[in-house]
Amino acid sequence: MTEALAHEWDWWFEPWKGLIICGSCEGFMHFHSPCLICGQDYRNTPNQKITIDGQVVEVAASFRGAIGYSDYTLLRLMYQEWQRPLAMEDCFPGMPIEKRPSLRLMIVILFWTLFESLMDRFFEAATYHLPKPISEDILNRYSSIGSRFDRLYKILFSTTMASDLRQLGYGDLMTHLTEIQKKRNAFIHGEPEAINDDLVRVTLERLPEVQRAWIGLYNLRCTRPTVKG
């Protein structure tokens, strides 16, 4: 079922569709309803007047989209990789059968790069309120994704990422992510067979859920306080 849906770009992009960044609290929100975090409402934002070549032109207000360019690129690359025909059945000649990875292994490699990029954005936003030398030092000190999950998350929020994910309704997602991380690391360290067809399938199946969970986590931990009148 997932494999059929994944032929459409909408399936990949669906968690981001219609999401903008709230100009008030920096959380993710849908344009067609008030911000669920701070209540800001952009539905009646008037058109903006801008000057082009000396002419005043009225244009509809525009808003920042939620997904970053790098993450969008990675998602597009995953989509492209999924569309790609398996042109070379014997892509790994000379390797023992039991050491060969899935022919779709790039899906997992790209996924992990995407996830690390999303988590970089998360931790940068989560430390934004700190004085810059402190946030830079803390992010350098905990620069690996493993140390950020194990230590930095607890230091910043006095809880674990697994606990936050459970609270958001993604009970076993941390186990899933840890498993991908473990197998991706095994791939890098001499066990290419760790990225097999089963891992590719489950990575694909849970991709929308991972993205929705990250958006939820960001809204839970990275929005900025607003002054309410």
Ligand SMILES: [Zn+2]
């Ligand atoms: Zn807001």
